[in-house]
Amino acid sequence: MSRPLDKKELIRKAAIQVISRQGYYYATTDQIAEEAGVAVGTIYNYFRSKEEILEHIFKVEVDKRFRYYEGLVNQNLPALEKLQRLLTMHFAEVLREPQVGQIMVRERLSPEDQQLPGIRGFLQGVPSRLQTILEEAVAKGEIRPCDTEIVAAALFGSIEAVVSKAVFAQDQNKQKEFLQNAARELMDLYVRGLENR
């Protein structure tokens, strides 16, 4: 009894290993297959192309974040609390699978022509959701008026930079500590920076 989904998962996991190690362009389908313990052909029973694997990796992560976001957005919470939780959740996920984090910070940018929809979803969806929360916070008077588009972009960049730093650090123990401190420090920074005085 072979459950296809398991095999697709297997390949996704293998691809994460190889792509995080070598980068997308230097990762070969043969390597991914070998890492997964399947034949190359098998990959193509689950993905139409190498690109689609990368897209799927992004999609899984993006869906996870967006589902969490959806569950959060309509709750009766201070906007800043929502932001805090999102950030914490994101960092926790990165910590759980640092290699996925590596891939996401590394491979998200490619020329518009070959930009994968799944990646666009990440690149546009995340900041726009951050912006939505910021606007709510401004409306509620939790933070001062500001250019929410710029601040959202800056926040997104801060987060990715911190993830990048964590994720490319050798020591796995420091990773955890670093990310926990970073979450606090970032919230602190942005809360103060946006505070309504």
Next chain:
Amino acid sequence: MSRPLDKKELIRKAAIQVISRQGYYYATTDQIAEEAGVAVGTIYNYFRSKEEILEHIFKVEVDKRFRYYEGLVNQNLPALEKLQRLLTMHFAEVLREPQVGQIMVRERLSPEDQQLPGIRGFLQGVPSRLQTILEEAVAKGEIRPCDTEIVAAALFGSIEAVVSKAVFAQDQNKQKEFLQNAARELMDLYVRGLENR
């Protein structure tokens, strides 16, 4: 009268066009040669490999920043003023050659194995210099104590994200306005966020 350096510059400029348009991996040496109006072979009289072209592009930019930084660091100025000037200078440069900006935000991350020294210089040098300034600011009491490593990384990320947003925007007029607003907004954000109250 074309001196070798001129030709190297010619190739660098052509490479910037092509790489910013297609991305490093999809940019071919043939295309770069054609854009430069020289033969492929000529490229290899000035660069040892395709990688070295990318590295050179980074190096030119990094040197520019670091030279500016060196001229700044020993001046008798408030640390925050130094930060402000650095940031302004950086954004002005990006505005002057947005395509270089594109390349820098896009190609800076690649697997460690292939990481070019020139890129590492950018990736580690810039945040570490930001960190130095932040430490000076803390020491002088201009800003509150904080984890300068994290804040420097966050600041670097914010800057790159804003550049990224500007640089991938279609409208060139908005680019300018956006980057000017962004410089002010970012400084505002970080100054408030780090302010000693």
Next chain:
Amino acid sequence: MSRPLDKKELIRKAAIQVISRQGYYYATTDQIAEEAGVAVGTIYNYFRSKEEILEHIFKVEVDKRFRYYEGLVNQNLPALEKLQRLLTMHFAEVLREPQVGQIMVRERLSPEDQQLPGIRGFLQGVPSRLQTILEEAVAKGEIRPCDTEIVAAALFGSIEAVVSKAVFAQDQNKQKEFLQNAARELMDLYVRGLENR
């Protein structure tokens, strides 16, 4: 109650659809299976290989012609009448299943190494039977002496060319008219061309 033979027929019919549409080399076993509404594996319960399907398609048609020919050959008829009937029968069959006609004109030639026995049977059997009839006609004085080998080949070629033209024509109504005219025209041409004056 589906007897194995039914399924083999099912696959043969499906293969005819797909191969006539795409050509033998571009027709995949998956497509044939899908068209037949069976699994790929099932094909291999009835055919040893993809080639054998093509061979079978030819064999069915060739057998049909040869059986008709056998019933004709010993009858007491003018040789030219036999030729006429063969030709009429062939065109009627093509009209009944134009796609088989397409396959036969298209796929009959392949390198000797891979030449399938079933195709050889068609390629050599048909002209040699035409030649036999022509020789009979010469012997009976119905037609003038001629190089029957060449004339048989020419006749075979004429027929295939006309079939090809009919079969690749879009309009199905014209097909019928065209083939009927062609049968008459061809007989006319060859009867006059070979007539004993």
Next chain:
Amino acid sequence: MSRPLDKKELIRKAAIQVISRQGYYYATTDQIAEEAGVAVGTIYNYFRSKEEILEHIFKVEVDKRFRYYEGLVNQNLPALEKLQRLLTMHFAEVLREPQVGQIMVRERLSPEDQQLPGIRGFLQGVPSRLQTILEEAVAKGEIRPCDTEIVAAALFGSIEAVVSKAVFAQDQNKQKEFLQNAARELMDLYVRGLENR
């Protein structure tokens, strides 16, 4: 001093060897390169794809025929004489390069979708030119009225069948004799068949 045309010719010739031996689909670019004594990559400096090689092979032959046809068409000759000369020229060419003949009879038919323009030129151009000559002959009263479209197709088919027979014959001496006889026999056949009595 390397003249590109020579190299393109070299590859064309090699491709003719390999394709006539194995058939287009079983001929690999590696084999063609080896036969030509060049690297695979070199092929792609002269042809955009494997298909384009086949197309080029056809084009060269078709151009040869069409050029000859153009030189013939406006001469003050009986139409049947023109036909005769065309046929003789064609058979002489086939005799000179039987392998090209093999390729032309073998690879000319493939599904419309992937039909190469160069092949279409052959498949439509030749019969339509034959038809033009036949119409002229009818107009001049050299031959009886007939359906020139069908007769042209039949003639084309006859020629190709004869070529096919010659070209797949082992013995090279017989080839010559056979084709010479065939030219005479075919003209005889069609002249009688179309004669105005």
Next chain:
DNA sequence: AATGAATGAGGGTTCATTCAT
């Protein structure tokens, strides 16, 4: 008999790099 996921050899094509001119 029927299934269809798994297989992996093999194919067409690309492109950074070289080197004779």
Next chain:
DNA sequence: AATGAATGAACCCTCATTCAT
């Protein structure tokens, strides 16, 4: 220094065939 044709390793992907269920 400049050229650009030649190179060939390496890549992504296909698809006929198999075999455990």
